[in-house]
Amino acid sequence: MAAERLDGQVASGALIRELRDEVAGLGFVPRLDFVRVGDDPASAYYVRSKERLAAKVGVASRTHVLPEGTAEDSVMALVAGLNADTEVDGILVQLPLAGIDEKVVLDAIDPAKDVDGLHPTNVGRLWSGRDALVPATPLGIMALCDHYGIDPEGTNVVIVGRSNLVGKPLAALFLGRNATVTVAHSRTRDLAEVTRRADILVAAVGKARFVRPEMVRPGAVVFDVGVTREDGVVVGDVDPAVSEVASWLTPMPGGTGLMTVAMVIANTVTAAKRRRWLA
């Protein structure tokens, strides 16, 4: 029997409606500024989809596109200006940054406006159980769990991938929900033996159809994060045949990606409220 869909369209749709209502009642218009360097088509696409959703929920956005070859100093000056601009609630520097040291730029963003949750202050706050701005993809996975009534408490969670953007913050969120968390990566020995222990399995690797049915415990809940393009078609990290083994599975596309976009906007609203009401 095929797994049930953890449908990002449905869950993000509900979230977007809530956000639209919330923004309408705020009494101010939150603003999100994007910074992009170079002409990477995937980056341009991701920024456009976030801009479109921002407009839909009533969040103002601006995109600053710097040409390929822009010096680090110029990017830093732009970020400093956005930090100082009291109208700006969220700053999202779209990666990759075309040859510029990403860490230097990310560390320069005001943590209160860091809607990607990658500033070390937000990372530390997340791991120490304080209020933090948290990366959108892990937040989206938790929101999918909540939408479909999947309670991580006491479960074995295995996350394949240990990036700062997905694997590590997701581990912190699942720990915070009392799951037992294993984070696997390219040096993990006997990966299939590890993944087969998962009640909840997350694939954030970036390799098409990497998770095969024999790597999945029957009845597991499986989240597919990876995005690979093959001849213009988007392919996930999870082999579609896993649907015959899992109890729940995110579709690709239509799963975690839609949640990510919604959570960036949710983070902007959170940042705006904290900044404007607590200031």
Ligand code: NAP
């Ligand atoms: P990343 O920084 O490249 O991390 C990939 C992770 O996979 C690394 O930790 C790597 O291990 C691990 N890995 C690679 N080969 C492996 C193997 N053979 N066995 C086990 N682990 C292996 O990527 P990322 O930024 O986390 O993104 C992962 C994927 O998700 C990409 O396809 C990206 O496009 C996609 N993505 C999707 C969304 C969404 O909203 N759906 C959001 C963000 C990213 P090491 O650390 O040992 O190298």
